[in-house]
């Protein structure tokens with residue numbers, strides 16, 4: 001499956017309903033006054049972010065989104081019903097651009113963020129609004145205001161604080177599912193994940209977004225496997241966590257080839273790897289685990305053992321992540337303050 005991160009949509013808000021011309025009809029009253037109600041407002045087109053989404057794929061299949069028109073006003077001063085709104089739900093990190101693909105309308109980078117893309121037209125006035133001292137029986141009503149029609153581009157850029165990288169089948173998606181509300185596909189075969197999945201972690205009152213990135217294999221940067229198209233997304237993560245399968249026959253080889261692929265794409269990417277975690281340790285004996293930890297220690301790499309099955313080490317992992325994220329935030333602040341002080 002292809003990763004969709006650009007989609008074109010056509011939207012239209014609803015027109016307002018027409019105002020009504022009507023006169024009161026009551027027994028024994030010969031000339032009832034005007035009582036035509038106003039037309040209802042047209043429906044809005046609203047865009048809203050949803051946490052559980054991570055692609056724009058829905059917009060590839062459906063491109064037209066038209067909100068309903070407002071209903072006409074009615075007699076007895078009844079206002080017409082408002083047209084139904086349309087709410088487009090998109091992943092966090094979606095940008096909305098005008099048809100020229102250059103002008104940014106909004107960058108939707110927060111959870112449950114909402115933006116009005118096109119407001120519904122106002123309803124027309126009914127004839128009771130035109131009543132005046134000189135015209136007691138107006139036969140005039142307004143048509144409703146027209147809706148707004150727009151062609152827009154949606155562009156998704158993954159906004160993840162942390163990216164989980166590693167060879168296929170090491171348990172990246174399982175880990176994401178364990179620590180966030182995301183429900184990625186998990187399977188006992190390589191390349192189960194073909195699109196990055198995003199999830200929100202809330203730990204010790206700190207929240208951050210984690211992305212599970214499709215497995216990287218040797219040659220990914222030349223287009224092998226599915227990883228290549230995501231290297232660009234990996235670039236946008238502030239921190240990378242390298243996940244290793246502790247039961248792999250070639251632990252160091254796998255570890256190095258993933259780093260190589262990152263480095264070949266962009267040297268500085270490897271500097272973003274701040275944690276190396278060893279998954280599936282539930283399948284190892286204590287002795288085996290110790291041996292592996294020592295193996296990495298010899299290369300001056302500290303690995304953190306975890307198991308997404310038994311939850312072993314997960315709390316520790318999250319504590320460490322929170323610390324890294326907090327440090328990053330304060331460093332960013334320091335840089336900004338530092339700039340202010342520059343002569």
Ligand SMILES: Nc1nc2c(ncn2[C@@H]2O[C@H](COP(=O)(O)OP(=O)(O)OP(=O)(O)O)[C@@H](O)[C@H]2O)c(=O)[nH]1
Pocket residue numbers: 167168169170171172173174175185186187188189190191192193194213214215216279280281282283306307308309310
């Ligand atoms: N025993 C054990 N198995 C695990 C653990 N974590 C994941 N697995 C299994 O490992 C397999 C691969 O898990 P995924 O989470 O799909 O791995 P992935 O890294 O996302 O794989 P790709 O999407 O193909 O890159 C699945 O069969 C999981 O059930 C663990 O802690 N212990």
Ligand SMILES: [Mg+2]
Pocket residue numbers: 172173174185186192193212214215
């Ligand atoms: Mg996966």
